[in-house]
Amino acid sequence: MTVRVRFAPSPTGYLHVGAARTALYNYLFARANDGVFILRSDDTDTARSTEEYQEDILEHMEWLGLEWDEGIVIGGEHGSYRQSDRYDRYREVARDLIESDSAYYSFATPDQLEQFRKDARDAGTSPAYDGSLEPGYGEVAGRVAAGESAVIRFRVPRPGETRFTDIVREDMVFDHKQVDDFVILRSDGSPTYHLASTVDDVDYGITHVIRGEDLLSSTPKHILLAQAMGAEPATYAHLSLLMGPDGKKLSKRHGDTAMSAYREMGVLPEAINNYLALLGWSLGDEEDVASIDEMISRFDLTTVSKNPAVFDPQKLEWLNGVYIRGMSDDEFVASTLLLVEEDLGRTLSADEREQFMEMVPLIKERTKLLPEVSDQVRFLFTNIDKYDEKSWSKVMDTPEALVALDAALAALTPLDEWTIESIESALRQMLVDTGLNARKGFQPVRVAISGSTVSPPLFESLAILGKLETLTRISNARALL
RNA sequence: GGCCCCGUCGUCUAGAGGCCUAGGACGCCGCCCUCUCAAGGCGGUAGCGUGGGUUCAAAUCCCAUCGGGGCUACCA
Numbered sequence: 001m002t003v004r005v006r007f008a009p010s011p012t013g014y015l016h017v018g019a020a021r022t023a024l025y026n027y028l029f030a031r032a033n034d035g036v037f038i039l040r041s042d043d044t045d046t047a048r049s050t051e052e053y054q055e056d057i058l059e060h061m062e063w064l065g066l067e068w069d070e071g072i073v074i075g076g077e078h079g080s081y082r083q084s085d086r087y088d089r090y091r092e093v094a095r096d097l098i099e100s101d102s103a104y105y106s107f108a109t110p111d112q113l114e115q116f117r118k119d120a121r122d123a124g125t126s127p128a129y130d131g132s133l134e135p136g137y138g139e140v141a142g143r144v145a146a147g148e149s150a151v152i153r154f155r156v157p158r159p160g161e162t163r164f165t166d167i168v169r170e171d172m173v174f175d176h177k178q179v180d181d182f183v184i185l186r187s188d189g190s191p192t193y194h195l196a197s198t199v200d201d202v203d204y205g206i207t208h209v210i211r212g213e214d215l216l217s218s219t220p221k222h223i224l225l226a227q228a229m230g231a232e233p234a235t236y237a238h239l240s241l242l243m244g245p246d247g248k249k250l251s252k253r254h255g256d257t258a259m260s261a262y263r264e265m266g267v268l269p270e271a272i273n274n275y276l277a278l279l280g281w282s283l284g285d286e287e288d289v290a291s292i293d294e295m296i297s298r299f300d301l302t303t304v305s306k307n308p309a310v311f312d313p314q315k316l317e318w319l320n321g322v323y324i325r326g327m328s329d330d331e332f333v334a335s336t337l338l339l340v341e342e343d344l345g346r347t348l349s350a351d352e353r354e355q356f357m358e359m360v361p362l363i364k365e366r367t368k369l370l371p372e373v374s375d376q377v378r379f380l381f382t383n384i385d386k387y388d389e390k391s392w393s394k395v396m397d398t399p400e401a402l403v404a405l406d407a408a409l410a411a412l413t414p415l416d417e418w419t420i421e422s423i424e425s426a427l428r429q430m431l432v433d434t435g436l437n438a439r440k441g442f443q444p445v446r447v448a449i450s451g452s453t454v455s456p457p458l459f460e461s462l463a464i465l466g467k468l469e470t471l472t473r474i475s476n477a478r479a480l481l
Numbered sequence: 482g483g484c485c486c487c488g489u490c491g492u493c494u495a496g497a498g499g500c501c502u503a504g505g506a507c508g509c510c511g512c513c514c515u516c517u518c519a520a521g522g523c524g525g526u527a528g529c530g531u532g533g534g535u536u537c538a539a540a541u542c543c544c545a546u547c548g549g550g551g552c553u554a555c556c557a
Binding site for chain 2: 009028042045048075106117121122123125127159177178180184186190193196213214215218241243248275286287288289300305307310312315318319325363367376377424428442443445452455458459
């Protein structure tokens with residue numbers, strides 16, 4: 001049987017990193033098993049769902065490269081894959097369930113329900129509603145016909161229990177005392193998540209449901225529902241939740257949870273995929289870096305960790321650096337040129353672009369987040385109108401600075417050939433002549449041309465900057481001493 | 482409160498009775514390299530929540546306990 005899995009976010013928020021991890025695991029599982037990966041929109045919460053969130057989810061799924069084989073946008077044999085288009089189907093199932101007595105009209109009011117739960121809590125028993133507040137069979141038809149507001153609830157068999165084997169949690173048992181007669185159709189005729197999601201899983205032939213652990217306790221409902229529909233329930237796999245540094249479910253108060261935020265801060269999709277995969281799963285050997293293809297070839301749901309995982313932005317950044325260093329120069333330029341231009345507020349001329357390309361090998365290995373590139377190359381394309389204060393006071397307010405700048409000027413001015421080699425030998429000779437060590441001799445030059453004590457390698461920077469500009473900047477700084 | 486899940490370095494994890502004086506990765510610290518910052522190399526720091534068992538032997542099995550988390554809606 002072909003493996004069919006789905007990622008079914010509800011568009012009530014942007015794509016969350018935790019959801020992205022769930023999507024990734026579904027994707028890896030599908031690809032590892034030559035299965036089908038489906039993207040569905042569980043948008044039964046009409047009050048909170050928006051098209052904007054839907055777009056955000058789609059955009060970032062594409063950005064991550066998590067291509068789906070069937071689903072929203074691209075379609076498939078099951079229609080639009082949006083639950084909001086399938087209300088008729090859900091109502092039909094609800095009717096069938098009433099017909100087969102697996103569900104019933106419920107007239108219990110919110111107040112009654114609340115009292116029921118409060119009593120149960122006080123008594124120390126299960127607060128799951130068991131249908132005990134409902135009228136006898138005889139009354140129901142009349143009250144429904146009279147137009148009385150009612151929801152449709154699933155009739156959970158009592159006594160009873162539901163057992164299933166979760167791929168990551170293994171054997172699970174839930175006593176039906178703990179499972180309430182849950183609402184499947186609201187009084188306004190709309191389906192709840194439990195109904196819509198399960199009907200879709202059944203109709204779409206989903207074989208494995210891989211989702212967050214927050215749905216673990218709801219699983220008996222979904223299994224019972226599927227069985228009542230006469231279907232074979234899917235196999236379930238519940239992934240642990242992503243936590244913030246405080247050990248609580250990852251949320252906005254821990255910082256960025258939107259995928260878009262990571263994209264904007266310059267994280268590569270390869271890096272976040274790799275990182276997210278590591279959160280709950282390990283490659284098995286002593287390596288943490290793996291391409292999506294390597295992950296696919298090694299992915300095994302049964303080895304996924306049960307433990308909740310704390311999201312660690314530092315490790316993500318490290319991984320991002322690894323991937324950035326692994327880019328070709330062309331790829332690097334392609335993904336950073338725009339950022340540099342945005343930072344400058346103008347486009348680069350052909351010559352400047354040439355300078356940028358020369359600088360690429362030097363800055364690539366110093367970059368963890370894409371936008372940092374702007375900081376590293378800005379000095380090439382703008383005049384130094386202000387020097388970094390700390391840098392200035394640290395190296396320029398010293399007696400050696402004057403000596404160094406004068407000597408550098410004298411050493412560089414006569415150079416006919418302006419290459420990395422000629423610059424280096426001239427400056428090294430300058431060190432010998434002045435008796436300054438490399439640090440004392442070079443740092444003032446660095447600050448003079450870049451404005452900071454931190455810059456790409458000096459000789460290369462001077463070479464790329466050009467002779468005229470270099471001499472001008474050194475003179476300018478010299479004048480300020 | 483009820484039910485469920487989880488518990489190895491700060492963090493992510495390897496570990497499925499002897500291979501563990503617990504391995505790797507990130508972080509952190511130090512050293513090396515070195516024109517700064519990175520990168521890289523080398524080394525170091527730090528952990529089996531606790532208490533009982535079972536066993537010749539337990540991080541691995543059992544019980545208890547403690548701790549953390551999730552669910553408990555006409556949200557998903």
